[in-house]
Amino acid sequence: MRLIGWWARRVASAAATLTLVSILIFAASRLMPGGFAEVVLGPFATPEQQAEVSARYGLDRGVVEQYGLWLAAVLRGDLGTSMISGEPVTVEFLLRMPVTVELTLLGVAAAAVIGVPLGIVTAVRAGGRGGAAGRLAGGIGVSVPEFVLGSLVVFVFSRFALGLTIGGYRPLDEDVGANLRSIVLPAAVLAFFAVAVTARTTRDAVMGVLVEPYITAAVARGDSPFTIVVRHVLRNAAMPVLVVLTTITAYLLGGAVIVEYLFNLPGVGSYVVAAVGRRDYAVVQAGVLLAAAVFVVLNMLVDAATGVLDPRLGSAGEAR
Amino acid sequence: MRRIGTVLVAAAAVLGSACAAPVVAPTVTPVAPGLLAIADPAAPPGGVLELQIPIDTGAASGLDPQLADVAVSWQLMSLVYETLVVIGPGFRIEPGLAVSWETPSPTEYVFHLREGVTFANGRPMDAADVVGSLERLLAGPGVWATQVGPVASVAAVDDRTVRVVLDRPYTPFLAALANTPAAVLPMREIAAGTVDPATTMLGTGPFVAEFHRQDVLWRFARRPGYWAPARPAADKIIVSIVPQESTRIAALQNQSADFAVLGNVDAPQLLAGVRGVVALPQATTDFYYLMLNNNAPGGKFADPRVRTAVNIAMDRTQIAAVATAGLGTPTGVTPAGLPDACDPAALPSATADLDEARRLLAEAGATDLSFTLTAFSTEPAPAVAQVIQQNLARIGVRVTIQQLDEGSWAGAVYGEVPARFDAALSWFAGYADAGMVAQWWKPEQAQFNIGFMAPDAGLTAAVDTALAAPEGPGRPVALRELCAAVDRDAQMIPLVTRPVVVGYRADAVSPTVFATEGYGNVLRRAADFRVLGR
Numbered sequence: 001m002r003l004i005g006w007w008a009r010r011v012a013s014a015a016a017t018l019t020l021v022s023i024l025i026f027a028a029s030r031l032m033p034g035g036f037a038e039v040v041l042g043p044f045a046t047p048e049q050q051a052e053v054s055a056r057y058g059l060d061r062g063v064v065e066q067y068g069l070w071l072a073a074v075l076r077g078d079l080g081t082s083m084i085s086g087e088p089v090t091v092e093f094l095l096r097m098p099v100t101v102e103l104t105l106l107g108v109a110a111a112a113v114i115g116v117p118l119g120i121v122t123a124v125r126a127g128g129r130g131g132a133a134g135r136l137a138g139g140i141g142v143s144v145p146e147f148v149l150g151s152l153v154v155f156v157f158s159r160f161a162l163g164l165t166i167g168g169y170r171p172l173d174e175d176v177g178a179n180l181r182s183i184v185l186p187a188a189v190l191a192f193f194a195v196a197v198t199a200r201t202t203r204d205a206v207m208g209v210l211v212e213p214y215i216t217a218a219v220a221r222g223d224s225p226f227t228i229v230v231r232h233v234l235r236n237a238a239m240p241v242l243v244v245l246t247t248i249t250a251y252l253l254g255g256a257v258i259v260e261y262l263f264n265l266p267g268v269g270s271y272v273v274a275a276v277g278r279r280d281y282a283v284v285q286a287g288v289l290l291a292a293a294v295f296v297v298l299n300m301l302v303d304a305a306t307g308v309l310d311p312r313l314g315s316a317g318e319a320r
Numbered sequence: 321m322r323r324i325g326t327v328l329v330a331a332a333a334v335l336g337s338a339c340a341a342p343v344v345a346p347t348v349t350p351v352a353p354g355l356l357a358i359a360d361p362a363a364p365p366g367g368v369l370e371l372q373i374p375i376d377t378g379a380a381s382g383l384d385p386q387l388a389d390v391a392v393s394w395q396l397m398s399l400v401y402e403t404l405v406v407i408g409p410g411f412r413i414e415p416g417l418a419v420s421w422e423t424p425s426p427t428e429y430v431f432h433l434r435e436g437v438t439f440a441n442g443r444p445m446d447a448a449d450v451v452g453s454l455e456r457l458l459a460g461p462g463v464w465a466t467q468v469g470p471v472a473s474v475a476a477v478d479d480r481t482v483r484v485v486l487d488r489p490y491t492p493f494l495a496a497l498a499n500t501p502a503a504v505l506p507m508r509e510i511a512a513g514t515v516d517p518a519t520t521m522l523g524t525g526p527f528v529a530e531f532h533r534q535d536v537l538w539r540f541a542r543r544p545g546y547w548a549p550a551r552p553a554a555d556k557i558i559v560s561i562v563p564q565e566s567t568r569i570a571a572l573q574n575q576s577a578d579f580a581v582l583g584n585v586d587a588p589q590l591l592a593g594v595r596g597v598v599a600l601p602q603a604t605t606d607f608y609y610l611m612l613n614n615n616a617p618g619g620k621f622a623d624p625r626v627r628t629a630v631n632i633a634m635d636r637t638q639i640a641a642v643a644t645a646g647l648g649t650p651t652g653v654t655p656a657g658l659p660d661a662c663d664p665a666a667l668p669s670a671t672a673d674l675d676e677a678r679r680l681l682a683e684a685g686a687t688d689l690s691f692t693l694t695a696f697s698t699e700p701a702p703a704v705a706q707v708i709q710q711n712l713a714r715i716g717v718r719v720t721i722q723q724l725d726e727g728s729w730a731g732a733v734y735g736e737v738p739a740r741f742d743a744a745l746s747w748f749a750g751y752a753d754a755g756m757v758a759q760w761w762k763p764e765q766a767q768f769n770i771g772f773m774a775p776d777a778g779l780t781a782a783v784d785t786a787l788a789a790p791e792g793p794g795r796p797v798a799l800r801e802l803c804a805a806v807d808r809d810a811q812m813i814p815l816v817t818r819p820v821v822v823g824y825r826a827d828a829v830s831p832t833v834f835a836t837e838g839y840g841n842v843l844r845r846a847a848d849f850r851v852l853g854r
Binding site: 032033034035038039040041042043044045046047048049082084085086095151154155157158159160164165166167168169261262263264266271274276277278279 | 370378390463560564570724
């Protein structure tokens with residue numbers, strides 16, 4: 001019963017958050033100078049053409065009415081129609097989602113496969129050269145902005161292609177090899193940051209666990225280092241790592257805008273940014289709302305997973 | 321440590337030499353009159369051409385060529401649609417879907433249509449398609465109807481002959497017919513409702529559009545049965561939409577793209593020395609212009625003396641040299657590079673000195689003039705704005721530059737009537753005849769500038785006289801007078817032409833590139849492009 005109450009509160013909180021986001025993004029999109037008809041139809045459009053387009057997309061109605069209609073449609077699962085392409089926004093997002101999902105999977109996989117072991121190694125060898133090198137690498141990875149690293153990669157690989165392409169994305173289902181050649185570099189740029197953050201978080205979490213009495217007891221029992229790490233350290237250090245991996249996933253699913261832009265990947269992030277420039281309101285609103293929803297849902301799932309991984313926190317959560 | 325020091329010294333030396341290096345405009349020698357490159361006819365046909373361009377068609381009005389009002393749409397649609405006449409090197413009017421034409425009188429044109437032309441669905445094109453297309457264009461809301469001119473009637477003489485009668489002489493008529501919005505459409509299918517040109521591209525051109533994802537990709541395939549023998553040469557053209565300039569440059573360098581349209585005026589320098597890459601600065605008739613809002617708050621530019629003073633202070637040569645890296649050219653309202661265009665150095669504003677500008681400001685009581693210049697962020701517009709700012713500082717006018725994204729800029733400039741901005745920077749497509757763009761100096765007709773520009777009867781008369789002046793010795797005179805009238809009016813002040821850079825890999829493609837382009841169409845001869853084996 002307490003669990004049901006906990007979930008009910010979380011769902012209500014999520015709904016309130018998303019409602020607030022919807023109001024903010026709707027208001028912001030309408031406050032941007034330059035309307036859709038002026039921006040997209042251009043200066044040569046006649047007032048009649050502008051009025052026709054405005055009427056077609058309901059832009060001639062009052063702002064509150066527009067918001068109400070949009071929200072009602074969203075609740076029915078209709079994210080609206082792109083005013084640029086005339087296609088449903090859902091279709092447009094589904095077309096671009098494979099790029100974003102592919103980037104996200106590669107980035108998160110690299111974070112999990114490289115970042116977690118790297119964090120463990122640097123924590124276990126904290127006093128040695130390996131630990132110092134790991135800390136340095138992690139610091140650089142976290143500090144170098146994506147646009148700097150991305151621009152550098154574009155520059156370097158424009159001179160030394162090594163078979164990798166820039167700006168010529170090909171879908172996975174069209175040509176696997178060409179797809180991988182076009183996605184390796186942007187994925188590597190994203191992974192650089194994701195690996196660094198994950199490694200640092202893992203290192204801090206593992207170092208926190210390593211000083212616990214039960215680790216000392218395990219060492220005293222003569223457990224092997226592998227057993228200690230797998231059985232005791234990983235389980236107890238997993239939560240912050242899980243949180244950071246979730247945050248990275250949510251961030252990347254929302255669209256890695258800079259990397260998509262630099263490498264000309266037709267993902268969700270660059271699509272929404274382009275929509276802002278052209279005042280394609282339905283796309284902007286849906287993009288921001290979906291990104292917020294991804295964050296909210298993933299956070300709820302992490303909270304739930306937290307209870308499973310550490311029953312003490314689960315009980316605390318229930319008690320609250 | 322010593323090695324690090326050496327590297328730092330070397331880096332400083334490289335940076336220092338780069339900073340000290342003078343900016344030299346690259347010069348390209350035409351391979352033939354009006355052409356920077358000619359596709360090698362000996363190269364075998366076939367192959368896939370990978371192209372990159374910065375923006376896609378503006379799709380709010382769909383794919384209807386008659387509603388296309390930006391160069392990128394003309395360019396992409398020209399792969400599928402064709403016009404009665406085409407623009408050749410040096411702006412010669414050449415046969416297109418019409419093999420020949422006569423002008424029995426200054427207001428009458430008779431076109432003889434090419435035999436063997438079919439639409440991509442296999443149906444032969446005939447005179448009814450030509451008549452229907454022109455009538456549809458003239459009756460529709462597309463902006464090109466204005467440029468096609470005062471057409472009184474269009475009629476089919478027979479299946480292969482079309483007669484067009486104008487209300488009055490209009491010299492740019494053929495040049496206007498050569499642009500994509502005047503393309504011949506499949507009118508029988510449109511009338512029957514089986515083809516909607518807003519969503520389906522069905523033309524007589526060398527390619528068919530196989531696939532389009534907005535803002536991502538176009539794929540065009542060679543059309544079997546195209547009327548010109550052995551054309552198009554390429555099997556496919558894949559056009560990627562790549563907004564980021566540096567990505568397009570990088571793609572050329574690492575062979576991800578065969579051909580790219582570049583807007584960065586420094587691209588020739590950036591690509592110099594890159595093996596296999598050719599960067600050709602192509603002149604265009606497009607030009608930047610400065611808008612001085614006649615309705616600006618406080619009446620800053622309502623006094624023509626103030627506008628004239630600002631105009632006198634414009635150093636077009638400096639703007640061209642600094643902001644466009646020497647690739648642009650000073651221009652009057654008749655775009656530089658077009659036949660019979662006026663000499664911008666002979667404009668009244670160009671022959672006056674800065675003391676005259678200061679005197680005019682003093683007379684108008686505007687010695688303390690300051691204003692905001694609204695510019696968009698696409699290069700090289702910000703650089704043009706900065707040089708304007710420096711130019712005006714010479715006569716004591718203070719300019720604050722407001723740099724906006726294109727959407728916000730459009731809202732600020734066109735969003736209100738009367739407009740509330742002080743001054744703004746923009747550019748016009750210059751088209752393919754020296755008189756055409758001057759139509760936009762008639763705000764009562766153009767409409768888009770009615771919010772910031774007051775109609776001027778004298779200027780309107782000068783525009784109409786220039787447009788009606790027949791080819792011959794009288795036309796340059798009429799165009800010169802038009803330039804002077806626009807210069808004196810100074811509500812929209814022409815500055816410098818806007819160049820593009822055509823980049824391609826010489827080991828991947830052999831293209832035909834015009835030296836000067838009027839409709840922003842670098843793919844004008846795409847059917848001739850040869851894809852080479854690397």
